[in-house]
Amino acid sequence: MSVRTSIVSQFEQVAKDQRKKLAPLSDDLVLLESGLDSLCFAILVARLEDALGVDPFSAAEDAEFPVTLGDFIKFYEDATT
Amino acid sequence: MPPPDLGSLWHALSAAGPLADRALWGAEASVTLGDLVGGSSLGGRLDELRGRSVLVATRDQITAALALIELDGIARRLVLGPPDLPLAQVPSVIATASVNSIVSDRASPDVGARHVDAFVTCNPRIAPAAADRRGRHRTEWILLTSGTTGPPKLVVHTLASLAGAITGGGTLARPAMWSTFYDIRRYGGLQIFLRALLGGGSLVLSSDQESTGAFLIRAADHGVTHISGTPSHWRRALMSPSARRLAPHYVRLSGEIADQAILDHLRAVYPAARIAHAFASTEAGVAFDVGDGLAGFPASLLTQPRADLEMKIEDGSLRIRSARAAARYLGSPGETLLDQDGFVDTEDMVERRGDRYYFVGRRGGIINVGGLKVHPEEVEAVINRHPQVRMSLVRSRRNPITGALVVADVVLHTEPDALTERLAALEHEILQLCRDALPPHKVPAALTFVPALAVAATGKLARHHA
Numbered sequence: 001m002s003v004r005t006s007i008v009s010q011f012e013q014v015a016k017d018q019r020k021k022l023a024p025l026s027d028d029l030v031l032l033e034s035g036l037d038s039l040c041f042a043i044l045v046a047r048l049e050d051a052l053g054v055d056p057f058s059a060a061e062d063a064e065f066p067v068t069l070g071d072f073i074k075f076y077e078d079a080t081t
Numbered sequence: 082m083p084p085p086d087l088g089s090l091w092h093a094l095s096a097a098g099p100l101a102d103r104a105l106w107g108a109e110a111s112v113t114l115g116d117l118v119g120g121s122s123l124g125g126r127l128d129e130l131r132g133r134s135v136l137v138a139t140r141d142q143i144t145a146a147l148a149l150i151e152l153d154g155i156a157r158r159l160v161l162g163p164p165d166l167p168l169a170q171v172p173s174v175i176a177t178a179s180v181n182s183i184v185s186d187r188a189s190p191d192v193g194a195r196h197v198d199a200f201v202t203c204n205p206r207i208a209p210a211a212a213d214r215r216g217r218h219r220t221e222w223i224l225l226t227s228g229t230t231g232p233p234k235l236v237v238h239t240l241a242s243l244a245g246a247i248t249g250g251g252t253l254a255r256p257a258m259w260s261t262f263y264d265i266r267r268y269g270g271l272q273i274f275l276r277a278l279l280g281g282g283s284l285v286l287s288s289d290q291e292s293t294g295a296f297l298i299r300a301a302d303h304g305v306t307h308i309s310g311t312p313s314h315w316r317r318a319l320m321s322p323s324a325r326r327l328a329p330h331y332v333r334l335s336g337e338i339a340d341q342a343i344l345d346h347l348r349a350v351y352p353a354a355r356i357a358h359a360f361a362s363t364e365a366g367v368a369f370d371v372g373d374g375l376a377g378f379p380a381s382l383l384t385q386p387r388a389d390l391e392m393k394i395e396d397g398s399l400r401i402r403s404a405r406a407a408a409r410y411l412g413s414p415g416e417t418l419l420d421q422d423g424f425v426d427t428e429d430m431v432e433r434r435g436d437r438y439y440f441v442g443r444r445g446g447i448i449n450v451g452g453l454k455v456h457p458e459e460v461e462a463v464i465n466r467h468p469q470v471r472m473s474l475v476r477s478r479r480n481p482i483t484g485a486l487v488v489a490d491v492v493l494h495t496e497p498d499a500l501t502e503r504l505a506a507l508e509h510e511i512l513q514l515c516r517d518a519l520p521p522h523k524v525p526a527a528l529t530f531v532p533a534l535a536v537a538a539t540g541k542l543a544r545h546h547a
Contacts, residue, residue, distance in 0.1 A: 017512075018521065031320050032294055038317045038451055042482035043526045050527075057481035058342060065319040065346060 003077050006051050011036070011069075014044045027070030034069070054079040089154025089216030090240055090278070091117075098256060098281030106303055107143030108288030108296070110205035114150075114278075120207035122147035123184070127212050129199055130156050133182040136175060137203075138162035142265050142286040144186040144203040146274060152184070153240055154216015160223040161266040164289060166233070173232045177412035178223055223411060224268055226363050235411040236363050236418070244275050245389065245405035246367035257282035257331075260300045262310030262318070264289070268363040269336045273309050282307075294321045301326035309333035312343045313451035313483050319346055328353070333370075335359040336452050337484050338440045341376040348374060364418055365425040366405030368392065377439035393424070398444050399431050400424040442477065450522040451483035460487060460525065463518045467511050469493050474534050475525065489525040492534055504530060 001009075008025055011034070015022035020035045036044070049055040056079035057065075066072040094100075094114065101115035112122075121127055122144065135156040139145045145161070152159055160178045162171075174180070175197060182199035222243060225233040259277035263270030265286065277284035285303045287296050297318060300308065308329050310318070315334060318324050332347055332354045339358035347356050356374060361367040368390060371378045383392050391402040402424045409418050419425060428444040448455040457475035464473040471492045477485040491511065493500065500507070508528050515524040 030294075030322060032292065032317070038313060038483055039522055041317075041320075042451070042480045042486050045482055046478060046480055046486055046526055055481060058479075064349065065316070067320060067322050 003052065003080055004073050007048065007073055007076060010044055010047050010051070014040050014047070018043070025069060027068065027073070029069040030067060031069060031072060048076065052076060052080055088240075089214070089220075090150055090275075091153065091214050091216070093240075093244070094150070094278040097279050103256065103278075103281070103283045105143055105146050106283065106285045106299070107141060107146075107205065108286065108291045108299065109141045110143050112143065112147060112205055112207060116207040117147075117150065117212075119209055119211070121151060121210035121212045122203050122205060122207055123151060123201055123210075124204065124208060125210040125212075126201045127151060127155060127210070130182055130184070130201065132157050132218065133199065134158040134160070134178055134180050135182045135184055136160040136162055136178070136180045136197075137184050137266075138166070138171075139184070139186040139203060140164070141186055141205070142288065143205050145266055146284075146286065147205065148184045148203045149274075150278070151212070151214075153220050153222075154214075154218055156182075156220055157218050158221040158223060160235070161225065161271070163225055163266045164264055166225065170232050174225065174235065177232075177235055224266075224271070224363050224407075234413050234416070236407045237409050237411055238366075238407050240275075242366060242405050242407065243271060244279055245403075246272070246361075247276050247279050256280075257307045258285065258303055258305045259283065259307045259309075260285035260287070260303075260305040261308065262287050262296070262314035263336075268361065269309065269311070272335075272361065272367060273307075273333075276307075293317050294323045297321055297323035297326060301328075305329060307331040307333070309335065311336040311452045312339050313337060315343055315347060316482055319350060324350060327351070330354055332356045333359060335361050337449055339376060340484075342481065344374055344376060360399075360429075362425075362427055362429075364407050365401040365427050366403050366407065368399075368401050368403060368405075375437070377434075377437040380433060380436050380438055383438075391424075394431060394438075395426075397430045397432075399427045399429050399438075401427060446476070448475075448477040448485050448487055450485055450487060453520075453522045455487055455523050457487075460489065460515065460519065460523055463515050464489055464491060464511055464525075467507075467514055469495070469507055470511065472534055478526070483522075486526040487523060488527045488529070490529050490531045490534060492531055496532065 018040050022035045023029055045057055056075050066075045103114045105112050130152060133156050135152060137145050137148045160180060181196050183197055184201045184203050186203050219239055222238045224236045226236060257280060259273055259282050261270050261273040265271050265274040285300050285305055306329055312334050329351055332351055357370045357372040359370045369382055389404045393400050406425050407418055410416055430441050430444055431438045432441045446457050460475040461473045464470055471494050474490045475487060478488045480486045
């Protein structure tokens, strides 16, 4: 499964588990407008660490926090290559 | 001869700067402090609350702020009702604090308390009133600690202990515009509320009805210069494109462990700001600020002689003796806030590495999920209700967004290998039990089925704290 597919499926799964209405996913979607709260993002990052073996949020030294879904996917793609 | 004024909040904030230029900017309404000179938010009923024990139970922060400004020195006791106080716990708070009056911005709630005989509405539309603001009481401020099992603990402060860390506006070229992600009815937010008012500045209040992005835009529009929040608040804020609209001089973190990553991210986004992480707790008060941009705190802080503060480490946790500590708990029999030497055990565990100390977690394994505390035992009790579960261990998993998440190891009555097909369904059932019984931050983010759990010599589950 590609990084992108993993991320998209985890967004959907976390939204479902936490009973959140997920906004339509597109690369320019602002993460804070996705319908997920901080706890959802925390769970998402933990599950992606288990699935992909990386946690770029903890590893990043001077990278900027992702703002859009596109940034978020690139953040993980950069960390896994 | 009128009785002496004991130096109420109103008088202290009036002495700190011209009232007409200063305001409380709320999401719902805003008020200029000057309006309170010939007016009141309490509909002319201030005098009814003299000497009373008042529960301030408002929905909006702006009305809570106004009630606190008007009632310090007037009321005998002010109980700061947090926004998420469960209705079921209101009667015990009322009984413990001997509340006989309620100030709210809502319709009179049926609290079922016989001794409450005054219900006063607080309104951000200031009405003209000839208020006698001479304070005759050294008002007790009662803060509720959050997140523990059972009813909240009631912590007794005074304006003097709450404002003890605040040393005037000092050398600011112009009055500060403060803001905070915190609710001002929590210790961290209350500090900022008092800093703004007693430092001669203004304050932009947050609102739980507003998105992070909308709050940041509002704060930026008011030209916020000083802003505080927990590391979790800041991690969320930095994910908003609106975070870059702010140009703060001062960024403050408190309430959770500030790790190096969040300090570095804030430095990158706000290169011109002074960034400090503070250690404070409702019980111990504000202890210290660290401004060198590094996680943890210099070991030299423990040995620097300071008139108003002493710190030591005992059994691995930080102990603080301070003029800013709370006086005592109300109720909570058997629990003492200060030890016999006057120290508060913060129950925050520290570890020395080189010439710094680092916070490593809470004694007793309390898990801090984005500032909300979780007792592992409380979650284990729910998991253990499932008929297939023999025992469980709830622990913390580090997380870059909320600091920590709750995860659980579960031992079943039957070996997991024998149940392979049933495991997914069991996991779903156990999590559903948790979701039905617990708020979302207490529900395990992951369950692991394990063959056994280590039990210590004491016969208790072996918990590896932090």
